Amino acid sequence: MDPHDEMQPAPARMAPPSDVETPYLQPQLSTWPRTLGILAIVFGALAVLGGVLTAVGQIFSEQFAKMAPEGQRAAMTSLEQWKSWIVTEQVLRVVLGVLVIVAGAWVMQRRPKGVKWMRIWAGLKIVLVIGALVLGLQTVDVQVAAMQQSVQGTQTPMSPAMMKTVAQFSLGLALLWGAALPVFMLIWFGRQRIKNEVSSWPSGDTSLQTS
Numbered sequence: 001m002d003p004h005d006e007m008q009p010a011p012a013r014m015a016p017p018s019d020v021e022t023p024y025l026q027p028q029l030s031t032w033p034r035t036l037g038i039l040a041i042v043f044g045a046l047a048v049l050g051g052v053l054t055a056v057g058q059i060f061s062e063q064f065a066k067m068a069p070e071g072q073r074a075a076m077t078s079l080e081q082w083k084s085w086i087v088t089e090q091v092l093r094v095v096l097g098v099l100v101i102v103a104g105a106w107v108m109q110r111r112p113k114g115v116k117w118m119r120i121w122a123g124l125k126i127v128l129v130i131g132a133l134v135l136g137l138q139t140v141d142v143q144v145a146a147m148q149q150s151v152q153g154t155q156t157p158m159s160p161a162m163m164k165t166v167a168q169f170s171l172g173l174a175l176l177w178g179a180a181l182p183v184f185m186l187i188w189f190g191r192q193r194i195k196n197e198v199s200s201w202p203s204g205d206t207s208l209q210t211s
Helices: 003-007 032-059 061-067 070-076 080-108 112-150 160-189 192-199
Strands: none
Touching: 032 061, 032 080, 032 112, 032 160, 061 080, 080 112, 112 160, 112 192, 160 192
């Protein structure tokens, strides 16, 4: 026997193939649908609540004015000639509030129709906010006159011009507040990365759920 043969190492044995499959790692889902969905639902609920309370207050303004002190009745009934416009605005506000709640729920469930209706809501909401601003500017003088009448005979640190300026400033803030979320939604859903992600969502009831 050749002594060199004894020095050769034994051939390595091949390990048998493993029957354990590599676990499938599900891709991490983005969290923005849940965040925006919750934000839309909260915003819509506040809009519905505010719209209902304001509409009811305008419808029964005469009854409420009868129970108010004499000096406050003029301020409470100053918008009587604008009642139908204000009530209509608030009804539309409630309708859009319900719409954004439903759209927000669909976005949370990653349904493409949720994005579609969210963008429709955003456009309609901006139009409504602008309409409310125009209506508010039309009623500023009436409200300032009513406020002057309610404080007549008492000392007030605000002149009529200052009251009007404060009222107009408040309307400007209301415009910014009301248009902030709709504008953000239009910008967000207009991004190409978001469009690509939304296009991958299933359109049926078997949609992915956020984690």
